[in-house]
Amino acid sequence: MINALLSLLVFQLLGEVLVRAMGVPIPGPVVGMLLLFGALKLRGRVPDTLHKVSEALLNNLSLLFVPAGVGVMVHLNLLRTGWWQLLVTVIVSTLITLVVTALTMQGLVSVQRCARGGQTDG
């Protein structure tokens, strides 16, 4: 258990260090995730304890956002001027982003499928 938690933390630390050393705008933990992905590929399987600890964390990922969400209260006054305009903008633009992203990816997947299909046929 401790080993599994340690490896997650070590990969996070590696990610944080790399991000700072290279000055790229990506969160350290995300780089840690990619590094761990690479390590798992090299190893060829997921160790049991690592799987268990990860599941425990990921099953409760929503809970982990609560403290940051409560932080909204500190800046609630910022929304006082023009709150409905902000709300409308956030809701509509987020929905547009969601839809455009899904449709673009869906479209590109079918293009790719056609292109690949064409190659094997021809």
Place this chain on the structure above:
Amino acid sequence: MGEPIIEIWVYLAQTPLLWLVTTIGVYQVAQALSRRVGAPPLLNPVLLTIVALVSLLLLTDTSYDVYFDGAQFIHFLLGPATVALAMPLYQAERKLRQVLLPGLGALVVGAATGIIAAVLIGTLVGLDEPVLRSLAPKSITTPIAMGVAEAIGGLPSLTAVLVILTGMVGAMVGREVLDLLRCRDQSIRGFAMGLASHGLGTARALQLDREAGAFAGLAMGLNGAMTAMLVPPLLRWLGL
């Protein structure tokens, strides 16, 4: 016998334990409540928990700093949990190879759409320029979004609030919107939710499907970098 209740409160209010326990407890109650009524989008457990906790803090006149002393232990786990997303990503590796190129295309288009839509709609409803600048990076994870806002002359603390709201929108209705689009591919569903609403969207995608969660985490990370790169040139292009 015993201490008067006020003294117990004074003791509890000073230890991190109280708000740590309250955060987890309220979240469990909110989850049970939401499930009992069939988990409607508007009764999202995270939203319920945040509203309940903010009310509780205001009622007891507790500052966010005191609250965070306890809640930081939960907040800290976000780092290792993000690293742990490597697990579902590893399990979805074959799928990842298949949709890598379409994903990268959707990343560029989606990131640009997020920025342009926010600024244009904000202009349309009459928001001021510093507010528009704070809106531009709202689809990405808080630390990067605040950094971007700062660099382009927005208000980082306003951006932090907008980022959370954006995440809540994706978490609350993402599933329903993607159902309406008849989008069934879990990798696409997850990618769209992670790109449009970062960590909160990722957490929701993960609850719905493991593969969707893996792709949401990936999209969240990639979009952090893509949006940070695209915001300055796109704002110039939009005349801001």
